[in-house]
Amino acid sequence: MARYLVLRLGQALLVLFGITLVAFVITFLVPADPARMIAGQSATAETVQRIRHELGLDLPLPAQFGRYLRHVLRGDLGRSYAQKVDVAALLRSRFPATVELMVAGIVFELLIGLPAGILAAVRRDSWLDRTVMVGAFLGVSAPQFAVGLLLLYLVAFKLQVLPLGGYGGLSHVLLPALTLGIAGGGWYARVMRSAMVEVLTQDYVRTARAKGLPGVQVVSKHALKNAILPVVTMVGLDFGTFMGGVVVVESVFGWPGIGQLAWQAIQIVDIPVIMGVVIFSALAIVTGNLLADLVYPLLDPKIRYQ
Amino acid sequence: MLLAVVALLLPPGVALGQGGKVAVVITFKDDISTLDPAVGYDWQNWSIIKSLFDGLMDYEPGTTKLVPHLAESYTISSDARTYTFKLRQGVKFTNGREVTAQDFKYSLERMLNPKTQSPGPGFFSGIVGVKAFQEGKAAEVTGIKVVDPSTLQITLDAANAAFLHTMAINFSHVVPREEVEKAGADFGHKPVGTGAFRLKEWVLGQRVVLERNPNYFLKGRPRAQEIVILVGVEPSVALLRFQRGEVDILGDGIPPARFVQVMSDPKQKALVVIGDQLQTGYVTINTEVKPFTDVRVRRALNMAIDKRKIVRIINNRAVPANQVLPPLMPGYDKAYKGYPYDPAAARKLLAEAGYPNGFSTTLYANNTDPNPRIAQAIQADLARIRVKVELKTLAQSTVIEAGGTKGKAPLIWSGGMAWIADYPDPNNFYWPILSCAARGPGSWNWAWYCNQRAEQMAKAADALVRPEQAKIRAERFQAMYRTVMADAPWIPIFNERRYTMRSARLSGPTAIFVDPIHIPVHYDEVGLK
Numbered sequence: 001m002a003r004y005l006v007l008r009l010g011q012a013l014l015v016l017f018g019i020t021l022v023a024f025v026i027t028f029l030v031p032a033d034p035a036r037m038i039a040g041q042s043a044t045a046e047t048v049q050r051i052r053h054e055l056g057l058d059l060p061l062p063a064q065f066g067r068y069l070r071h072v073l074r075g076d077l078g079r080s081y082a083q084k085v086d087v088a089a090l091l092r093s094r095f096p097a098t099v100e101l102m103v104a105g106i107v108f109e110l111l112i113g114l115p116a117g118i119l120a121a122v123r124r125d126s127w128l129d130r131t132v133m134v135g136a137f138l139g140v141s142a143p144q145f146a147v148g149l150l151l152l153y154l155v156a157f158k159l160q161v162l163p164l165g166g167y168g169g170l171s172h173v174l175l176p177a178l179t180l181g182i183a184g185g186g187w188y189a190r191v192m193r194s195a196m197v198e199v200l201t202q203d204y205v206r207t208a209r210a211k212g213l214p215g216v217q218v219v220s221k222h223a224l225k226n227a228i229l230p231v232v233t234m235v236g237l238d239f240g241t242f243m244g245g246v247v248v249v250e251s252v253f254g255w256p257g258i259g260q261l262a263w264q265a266i267q268i269v270d271i272p273v274i275m276g277v278v279i280f281s282a283l284a285i286v287t288g289n290l291l292a293d294l295v296y297p298l299l300d301p302k303i304r305y306q
Numbered sequence: 307m308l309l310a311v312v313a314l315l316l317p318p319g320v321a322l323g324q325g326g327k328v329a330v331v332i333t334f335k336d337d338i339s340t341l342d343p344a345v346g347y348d349w350q351n352w353s354i355i356k357s358l359f360d361g362l363m364d365y366e367p368g369t370t371k372l373v374p375h376l377a378e379s380y381t382i383s384s385d386a387r388t389y390t391f392k393l394r395q396g397v398k399f400t401n402g403r404e405v406t407a408q409d410f411k412y413s414l415e416r417m418l419n420p421k422t423q424s425p426g427p428g429f430f431s432g433i434v435g436v437k438a439f440q441e442g443k444a445a446e447v448t449g450i451k452v453v454d455p456s457t458l459q460i461t462l463d464a465a466n467a468a469f470l471h472t473m474a475i476n477f478s479h480v481v482p483r484e485e486v487e488k489a490g491a492d493f494g495h496k497p498v499g500t501g502a503f504r505l506k507e508w509v510l511g512q513r514v515v516l517e518r519n520p521n522y523f524l525k526g527r528p529r530a531q532e533i534v535i536l537v538g539v540e541p542s543v544a545l546l547r548f549q550r551g552e553v554d555i556l557g558d559g560i561p562p563a564r565f566v567q568v569m570s571d572p573k574q575k576a577l578v579v580i581g582d583q584l585q586t587g588y589v590t591i592n593t594e595v596k597p598f599t600d601v602r603v604r605r606a607l608n609m610a611i612d613k614r615k616i617v618r619i620i621n622n623r624a625v626p627a628n629q630v631l632p633p634l635m636p637g638y639d640k641a642y643k644g645y646p647y648d649p650a651a652a653r654k655l656l657a658e659a660g661y662p663n664g665f666s667t668t669l670y671a672n673n674t675d676p677n678p679r680i681a682q683a684i685q686a687d688l689a690r691i692r693v694k695v696e697l698k699t700l701a702q703s704t705v706i707e708a709g710g711t712k713g714k715a716p717l718i719w720s721g722g723m724a725w726i727a728d729y730p731d732p733n734n735f736y737w738p739i740l741s742c743a744a745r746g747p748g749s750w751n752w753a754w755y756c757n758q759r760a761e762q763m764a765k766a767a768d769a770l771v772r773p774e775q776a777k778i779r780a781e782r783f784q785a786m787y788r789t790v791m792a793d794a795p796w797i798p799i800f801n802e803r804r805y806t807m808r809s810a811r812l813s814g815p816t817a818i819f820v821d822p823i824h825i826p827v828h829y830d831e832v833g834l835k
Contacts, residue, residue, distance in 0.1 A: 032703030036710075036748065040347035044428035044738075045710075045748040050420040050440070084340045084494045085510070093510035149542065157546045164547045165539060167512055251335075254538040256511030264336055269703050 012286040016279070023278040024065050032269045038081050072279070078272035087276035090261060097167055098257040102242035104173045106235060108181025113188020120189065121196030122219060132189060139186030148179045148252035165254040176253040180246060184238060191234060195227040229300060236292025244281025329532035330812065330832055333539040333547065334557040338514050340494030343479035344417035344424045352476060353824040357516065359479035359499035362391050362410070363470050367831045368817025370636065370730035372470055376405065376480065376500070386465035386771045393456040397523045399482045400504040407458040411450045413480045415439065418447060426477030432469065434461045467771040467779055471729035502528040502830040511538060529814065529833030554809040557826050562676065565621045579806045581820020582634040584727035586627055588720050589684065589797040590752040595716045602659040604794035608645035609652040610691045616683050617800050620676050624800035630735050630787050632801040634822055637732030637783040644791065652691045664692025670708055670715045672722035673699040681719050709752035718752050730822060732783040736764050740790060753795035760789045811835050
């Protein structure tokens with residue numbers, strides 16, 4: 001187990017380094033000059049050159065990358081070009097909102113996806129199954145900004161029961177999380193259904209049924225435990241992606257998460273912020289995968305890491 | 307089902323209001339960047355900074371009329387190169403300390419210091435000694451002198467009629483040295499100035515709250531107790547919140563998709579204030595790229611564009627333009643007729659220039675709506691005179707980069723990038739974007755245009771600095787811009803108008819909601835009924 005952990009951590013570090021390098025090279029190659037963006041409309045070429053020099057943007061790529069890496073290893077992600085604040089402070093300020101939306105989003109996905117998937121599998125090929133699968137298909141395919149705006153309009157504007165976007169108490173997170181849940185829940189329902197269908201045809205399930213156990217117990221006690229593994233993987237992946245921010249939902253609802261930060265930074269070529277978000281998201285995704293892998297043996301005693 | 311449960315749990319109106327009774331609430335989609343007057347330079351933070359800090363000069367609210375502000379009075383030397391400002395007595399920073407002439411010298415030198423990374427130094431390069439200071443050859447700017455604690459003297463290399471405007475732009479606003487040094491690099495987030503408001507709260511990614519400065523030197527200002535600026539609000543959601551009474555001003559304007567709907571509803575339309583702005587949207591024609599080296603080709607292009615059609619594309623939120631300056635700008639030439647829309651004549655001109663069958667070229671444009679649609683309309687119009695246009699709709703920064711690269715972009719549609727005047731003086735549409743002085747890599751002179759005669763005319767006009775010479779100076783600029791338009795380095799397309807939607811509970815003269823200097827509103831002047 002320990003050896004496995006060390007191996008996986010090593011892999012994770014390598015992945016992080018690779019992503020940092022690739023992202024840095026890409027931002028370097030983008031045909032947009034951050035100094036020019038900072039300098040704004042009327043700045044003379046001379047002013048732009050001075051700013052470029054102050055930021056060290058006139059150094060060659062390897063020197064710039066080396067400097068950046070040294071700073072990152074010291075925990076310094078640099079300062080935002082536009083906002084003139086430490087990138088770490090920006091990420092920190094966005095962190096609580098990101099975590100909140102992630103947790104709430106995953107809860108909604110599970111609340112919607114799991115029961116739907118199980119029902120569809122148990123009543124396989126029935127009208128219920130088909131309705132659920134069509135619903136899942138619609139949920140997955142509907143553009144999130146449309147779903148989000150529709151929810152805002154109906155629930156917040158017309159019914160006036162929830163706030164019109166923004167960040168605050170529990171009431172603010174419900175709609176954005178539901179929007180995420182509708183899309184993600186569709187995926188969960190499909191994965192849950194197919195895993196469940198497979199498990200339900202296994203011998204031990206037939207045995208359980210033959211013993212005379214009620215259907216509910218067969219499904220919840222015997223089948224679910226084995227069918228849930230792919231869902232755990234999905235939660236792990238969602239953990240990563242949601243931590244990296246969900247740009248569309250965050251924009252529609254004015255949710256001050258990482259996604260909104262990334263989107264604004266990209267528009268103005270705020271490279272330190274873009275890099276900070278990339279490194280942070282990569283870290284989250286790697287961690288999510290690692291966690292999912294570590295949870296496996298707890299759920300399924302057959303899995304052991306050597 | 308879930309929603310129904312939620313609906314039962316939460317009583318209506320819970321945590322819905324943000325503003326309350328004393329605050330004016332404004333929304334923006336994007337975050338507020340820095341509030342450091344030496345550094346901030348986008349349309350969003352520009353007016354906020356103006357309410358936190360002050361300069362020697364300012365504009366009468368709602369107008370482009372320049373008036374002394376922190377200066378009580380000023381005198382101009384006979385050679386028009388030295389300005390002596392007498393400071394207003396008893397003005398204090400919000401930390402309680404009184405402002406002196408030394409603070410102005412410090413603030414200007416701080417902005418000019420390359421370490422500050424200010425976008426502003428270009429405006430002040432005419433002050434004696436700036437170059438030596440920036441290059442580190444001098445410890446101070448010799449042209450900025452503290453005569454006594456309440457007298458500041460600034461000497462220029464040459465007379466410049468726009469100089470007093472530069473004393474009103476944010477980059478020359480006064481900051482207290484002790485607070486700058488205390489906050490270090492974070493001064494932009496911990497601003498301390500002399501302004502009508504002071505910063506009460508800043509929650510990154512959520513809101514900025516300004517509160518009234520009780521010791522502001524102008525009595526009766528600001529009129530509002532608090533300004534709450536909410537960020538991260540999508541324009542369409544902002545409109546819903548506005549309609550529900552949670553928001554007083556839509557910082558990003560009326561969302562284009564809802565514009566017709568709002569304007570056709572008399573109740574909502576009554577809340578919209580319409581005004582001009584110091585903006586021209588234009589197509590630059592790269593005068594160094596063939597076949598645009600031939601003035602006849604450039605003139606032909608000018609006659610080929612149906613500007614009314616383009617104005618309709620943006621829901622008539624603009625008026626067609628025929629010249630460089632916008633109508634609001636002093637020096638705008640009412641008598642000038644410009645190039646007529648006449649595709650037949652344009653084709654004839656092209657044939658004369660040796661292109662009876664047209665040619666192929668490329669038009670760059672910003673990729674944010676409505677700019678691609680406008681670029682397509684231009685493409686269609688040019689196709690009618692057999693000019694085949696390839697469109698490159700790209701990110702703003704990429705287009706700006708292409709524009710500043712020699713020989714790269716034949717045509718550029720300026721929408722979403724340029725040009726809004728930094729100050730209401732006609733020379734601001736010449737020096738940065740059309741002059742020989744600006745032409746070069748990385749500049750905004752995307753037409754790569756240079757006419758030495760126009761340059762001399764602009765220089766001569768800029769030497770007329772006295773208030774009594776204002777009229778003749780405006781006439782000189784009219785003549786100069788006619789010379790430019792004869793060379794046709796641009797196709798002026800339209801001048802955008804502003805549509806500010808404000809809630810019924812706001813008070814203040816109509817003009818402050820379309821103030822030419824303050825976008826979206828003059829924060830000091832807006833009040834609550």
